[in-house]
Amino acid sequence: MESNQQNQRILVKFNTYYDSVTLLAVSQRLQSMRGVEAALVAMATPLNLAVLESLEFASNVQAGSNDLLLAVRGSDVLSVENALEQAETMLRGGVKQPLNGQVAGQAAGQVTGQALPKSLGRALAENVANLALISVPGQFAAREARQALAKGLHVLLFSDNVALADEVALKQYAHKQGLLLMGPDCGTAIINGVPLAFANAVRRGSIGIVGASGTGIQEVSVQIDRLGQGISQALGTGGRDLSREVGGIMLLDGIEALRNDPDTTVLVVISKPAAPEVAAKVLTALERCGKPAVYCVLGDDVEAPSHATVRRAKTLLAAAQMAVEAAGGALEGESREDGLALKSIKGLSYGPKYVRGLFSGGTLGDEAMLILGEQLGLIYSNTPLAPEAKLGDPGKSREHTVLDLGDDYFTQGRAHPMLDCTLRRARIVQEARDPQTAVILLDVVLGYGSHPDPAEELAPAIRKAREIALNDGRKIIFVAYVCGTQRDPQDYARQVNTLQQAGAAVFASNVAAAQFAAQVAKALQGGAR
């Protein structure tokens, strides 16, 4: 199907599937081409059709989620044709280079004439492996995972939208076979020192992590690294592992594996609020494991009775600190309060002014809400800590708001915000136009899997937002936390510097950033009284 209008072309290829990351790479390449004004190469999901409309493509496209959409508008017909040709070439070639061209320099892949295996079974017929990293769309993911387990592979199941019943069956099977089934919706793991999917380059060491949260594992491992200690293994379980239905199968298997691992001396368990009987089982397992352990559930009652060898941590930062102490390390990491203190709120006018948190990492958002909530009360969110704080329309912030932009609502048919900054850039500008916005709080997650240069993507939006406020006689404070290490591929120092240059205050932990944001808002509230 094809629609044509002067310098715009929209093509629909029916029943043609490409993953969202590949399509993002193609879209970005096209947008950077000379003469291209707007380009969208995406699966024709309702969300992406809305994006097409927002890009002002004049067309009534009849297509569905299984159809590929190629839309280009340019200064002239030739530019449009060139762009489409480029898109076709990239799609034919399978887009081997990721968004950042990270593989440039690496041999262009395969021996001539050697077809890549098109299925897991075929790949295994010709290769030996011990782990499958599966990131296919949810409705196909359980099937691939089952095949991998049946072949004796451990599995990291990155895919989300996997049915709960499938998760239970897969985990029971994996448990019986003595295999890992990390996920579904597991974004992070570090096995034998190798970061998988979204994970940071941290030191190897003696602290083992099992976590139901990807960004939780990232933050704890990064903070441990900053404190001079390292990670033996970091296992993800997926967010639902501690539900009554799943019963913590993988978390318990993970604890058991780390208990038996001679290279692990301290355990950290990062959990989401768990079903009580599951939480009890996890605590019992930790108590019995015979190694010092830290149990971190965000917002947990840290005063709750525990066991001599198990400490409870309220925040990810606290969990990292306790683990480092237990491993014999000292708590004197670098501090990144970059001189910007409360005096920076000079120039802010008093009044009902709010914090707007725009997060790419769900658990970092949760941690921020916890900190902000203690100081500021109700924090609205698309993924709130309390049900009464649920935003009716995630497209519009209300009072203090923290958004998880990696939530399904925002990611249908598009790549995760750790990869694709488009949505966050737009939201920063949107918040800046709201005269009630005083603080914009951001996380910037580095590491493998993430965008190669997120600060550079966000900086223009930060500048633009500040300019909007300035023209309106207001001021907006940008507060950011960069979750990453010196060894991450993005160059940590440069990321921090870019954000600072754009006018953001950058903190050494997510907790510190949130605390600062809360202080600013609190001071403004106080003034209003």
Next chain:
Amino acid sequence: MGINELFQQELAVINVGIPPFAADLRRQGCRVVEVEWTPPAGGDSELLHALDRLSAVQEQVEAGNKLAWQRMSEAQPFLEGVGTALAVIPGMGERMLLHAGPPITWERMSGPLRGAVIGAILYEGWVDGAAEAEQLAASGAIEFAPCHEHNSVGPMAGVVSPSMPVFIVHNRTHGNYAYCTLNEGLGKVLRYGAYSAEVLERLKWLEHELAPTLHAAVQLSGGIDLRSILAQMLHMGDEGHNRNKAGTSLLLRVLAPLLLQTEAARGVISRCLNFINGNDHFFLNLSMPACKAVLDAAGHVPYSTLVTAMSRNGTDFGIRVCGTGEHWFTAPALPVEGLYFPGYSAKDANLDIGDSAITETAGIGGFAMAAAPAIVQFVGGSAADALEYSNLMYQITYGENALCTIPALNFRGTPTGIDVRKVVETGILPNINTGIAHKKPGIGQVGAGLVKPPWACFTQALLELAQ
């Protein structure tokens, strides 16, 4: 393997999905194999369900395929003589015409098949004149049946009439036979639907002079090992379907001294040798029944998901599968993507036709494209294209041919034994090399190229197997 064992090993990852994850791992020096993933079975939930049902009886399926594979691997097709269709083909009737592909009625036959039927009627002398032949064909007085249902195969239209001579190929391991007519050459020939006087005259010469002479020569040989020739020709630039030059030459070497030992007159022998020598595709009509004899050896093996025939009648494409025996799974035949002889174009082409895809079914032809650099123009023009063409087929086949190997792939056995499950799961359809017939009867070959079977043949077969 336990989790703690994993902690002691070097990580080796298979990446199924987002490509940059693999790139990240490679950058860290981690071993990683990338799967070029697309939704299995095109994302069709009914087909996925069928695949899962077959997975549930995995052991029976594997055992069935192993048995079928074993029989195919052990088959030894020998050319043992040349006989008359009526006399040697089982079930051949006096007013019966065999044709290529799955069953079809006169009403639905394409131009070249109709032309070949008219030609065969005239050749048999059942009536005089093309118009009368058409009337007879339409009258219902002639029984039409697929070659495949009578242990036979025929290239293009594949028409076999009762008095036509046929090669007798015997699988000496399992005892089954396969039959095929003698190749008439290129240009205006019956198999492309031509039925002019010269076509019929040539057929008569094949019957009266070539066939008995060849039969006598073959008798003196004690049987000609066709597997051996197939294996050798693949090392000499043939793939056994669109190129048979080396195979024909090897056959000629075997036949020439034998012919001279027969009682035939020197002029007869000379005409026979000249005819074979002048027809690069003469061996096609032996590679085909050799493949047929090999595949029929597998017979009907419950649970087996291996394909035993792919064939087309110019209107429909049909496949048969080991686990469902003689049942045809059919769908409309597709146009051939090809190169055309000067003066012709795609608009002249008939849809895909012929039993010759039996070669691909047995693991040669398009599957052995990497062995035939001389005809890479069909697949994109470079030797690398040909390698990729063959390489892809390993993803949908059961095993590697023990006998037929490809020098350019380090003598790897050709991809053999098409597995319906793998075709549906990967969405990779078998590659078939083929000739292109003019859509009008009487004109003949207009080109050659590549074609794929319709997807629906394999999905139907899978759903039936999953029952």
